[in-house]
Amino acid sequence: MKKNLIRFLAVALLLAVSLGGCSPRKLLRDVNIRPNVISPNADGDSDVAEIKYTLSEQANISIYLVDAEGQRHYFRQENRRSKGQRTAYFSGVVDGRLLPDGEYTCVLEATDERGRQDRVEQQITLVDGDTVPLEIQNLNIWPKKFTPNRDGITDRVTIGYNLTKEARNVQVYVMDDEGNSYPVAEDKIRKMGAPGTHEHDYDAGIDLGATPPKDGDYTVVVEAEDAVGNKARAEGSLTIEGGGVPRVEIVNRAAVFSPEVVELGGTLTFTCTVQNIGTVPVRTKGPEPGTTYTTSQNYNTLEQYEEPGLFRIGLDYEGNSVGRLYPFRWQLGKDEELTVIETEAGPQKYLMPGQTVTVVGHLRITDTPVKVEPYYWIGLIHEQVWIVQDRVEPTQIAVGF
Numbered sequence: 465m466k467k468n469l470i471r472f473l474a475v476a477l478l479l480a481v482s483l484g485g486c487s488p489r490k491l492l493r494d495v496n497i498r499p500n501v502i503s504p505n506a507d508g509d510s511d512v513a514e515i516k517y518t519l520s521e522q523a524n525i526s527i528y529l530v531d532a533e534g535q536r537h538y539f540r541q542e543n544r545r546s547k548g549q550r551t552a553y554f555s556g557v558v559d560g561r562l563l564p565d566g567e568y569t570c571v572l573e574a575t576d577e578r579g580r581q582d583r584v585e586q587q588i589t590l591v592d593g594d595t596v597p598l599e600i601q602n603l604n605i606w607p608k609k610f611t612p613n614r615d616g617i618t619d620r621v622t623i624g625y626n627l628t629k630e631a632r633n634v635q636v637y638v639m640d641d642e643g644n645s646y647p648v649a650e651d652k653i654r655k656m657g658a659p660g661t662h663e664h665d666y667d668a669g670i671d672l673g674a675t676p677p678k679d680g681d682y683t684v685v686v687e688a689e690d691a692v693g694n695k696a697r698a699e700g701s702l703t704i705e706g707g708g709v710p711r712v713e714i715v716n717r718a719a720v721f722s723p724e725v726v727e728l729g730g731t732l733t734f735t736c737t738v739q740n741i742g743t744v745p746v747r748t749k750g751p752e753p754g755t756t757y758t759t760s761q762n763y764n765t766l767e768q769y770e771e772p773g774l775f776r777i778g779l780d781y782e783g784n785s786v787g788r789l790y791p792f793r794w795q796l797g798k799d800e801e802l803t804v805i806e807t808e809a810g811p812q813k814y815l816m817p818g819q820t821v822t823v824v825g826h827l828r829i830t831d832t833p834v835k836v837e838p839y840y841w842i843g844l845i846h847e848q849v850w851i852v853q854d855r856v857e858p859t860q861i862a863v864g865f
Contacts, residue, residue, distance in 0.1 A: 481693040491582035492525075492574040494518040494549070503592040504556035506691035507865020513588060515552040515570070521577040522546050529558070529568040529588065537563060556590050560695030561597075565590050587743045600698040601626040605684050606773040607808065611706040612668035612676040614849060615747040615814075617807045623648060623684055625698060631657040631688040636664055638702060639683045646677055657688070670705060711742030712775055712796070712815070712844060712852060719842050719857035727864045731756065731828045734779065734842055736856070738796050738821055745805065745814035746775045749798040755794060756826035762791035772848035775815070778824045779842050780855075783834035789851070790843055795837075797821030829863055837862045 502513045516525060527540040538554045543611030555571075556562050570588045595635075604624045611618045623636060634657050636648040651662045684700045687813045719736040726732050740746055749770050757779075761768065762780075778790025795813070796802075801821050802813040804836040817819065837860050844853040 465719050472705050483634070487860075491520055491523060491576055492517060492572060492584055493582055495572055495584040495586060497570060497588055497861065499588050500556075500587060501563065501589045501591060502556060503594055504562060505594045506592065511692075513554045514555055515572075516549070517584070518549050519545055519547045519574060521580075523577045525550075526573045527570065528572050528864055529563065531563075531568055532566060536597050536744050537568075537695045542629075545812055554692050556593055557693035557695075560689075560693075561593075562692055562694055563590055564595075565593050567782060568603075572645050578584075594690075594692045596629055598688060598694040598696045599628040600630060600686050600688055600696045601628060601686070601698050602685060603698040605700045605702055608668075608701065609703045609705060610668070611807075612670045612704065613668055613708050613744040614704050614710050614773055614846070615745075615807075616771055616848075617747070617809045617812065619667065619670070619773065621666040621702065623666060623686075623787050624662065625686055626661050626749060627659050627688060627695040629658070630659050630689060631862070632691050633657065634662075635685075635687045635691045637685055638668075638677065639685055640677065640680065645685075668704070670707075670709060673709060675709055678705055680708055681705050688761060706744060708744035710740075710744055710746045710846070711741060712738060712746050712776070713774065714777075714842070714853050715739050715820070715855050717853060717856050719859075721840060721859040722855070723865060724859075726829055726860045728832065729828065729830055731826050732840065733824065733826050734840075734857075734863060735822065735824050736777065736842060738777065738815070738823055738844070740815045740817050740819050743817050745803065745816050746796070747773055747812050748775050748802065749813060751793075752795050752798050753821075754798075755823065755824045756828055757792045758828045759831040762786060762788070763793045770847045774845075775852075776845050776846040777825065777842055778845045779825055779840065781833070781840045782838035787835075790845055792825065792827055793845065794823055794825045798822060827845065 498514050499510055503510050524542045525545050528536045528538040567589050570586050572584045575650045606622050607618050610621045637645040647665050649665045650656050651664050654662055682702045684702050686698045689695045715737040719734050721734050774794040775796055779792040780790045796815045803816050804811050805814050839856045839858045839860050841858040842849050846852050
């Protein structure tokens, strides 16, 4: 009995000694910064430090640098990380700006789900850093009110700015109130990211037939980052109004020509129906339907010059040698049928969404055609953009002379 008691006391004493010698496992361990002197200048030599550490449990980790004045510069703040080995790469940049050269205390703090905390400090030094700041200067947006509808008036926005130094990455985009972004094409004049002035052309995608962003107020954003990691951002405002893809058609791709036999000096007439089947007004101009051309005239001689974005019905014919397609053109509807809208270019005439009009055109054939029975046809033209409907209702007309 005495021996058993002695054996029990010995085991208890050994267990007490063993437990007393155990310390709880550290939450944050194996912290190492290599190299601890970096020169963040993008020369490829010691530009970045590896900050290695191990978490024994899942925890929130913060990493910050304390400068000589005691100010904290957070590199990571309350980032949740699972247990295990971790590596963070530090280039000297905090919040998009390179820290000044100098000696810093790098602090790692970890807090697990039970509230247990751990902290490790190590030294790091920054030398020969790229001290030239990256700036985006003189952001200019024109026009401020943008109507992407292919009518040739304020259909495009010019976005200009100046970069003070070379940037490895530049992003230009338009952002709505919900944070949705719409990219702006690269500058076609100067290499992306090159120092100096830049100019972007924004069409909201309508050149490719895409539906532009909905009408409303937007923010134009330019973001740039240099080789070291310095970041810059500039913002401006833009309003989109009346945006949309214009859609017009000659109904049923049909036209009627009369008469089928025309004496030299006589008049050929066509009639067609045009409808705006889209959601935006389409711009048009004279001459009005019912106007008579002679074969020695064209829309220029009537001082109804071509303009980018206009829609008109044109008449063309076999043997046309005047050097331009559809030399005879007419407005989509009479003046009293159209809606006048004030624009940056002054008052303009528009065929409204859903509206249908009849277009009648006359051509007096005063010049001998190259053939006795040439073909005549009409087309729907979106001037300086494309021919929406080409060679509609080709009809052979006998010309007597």
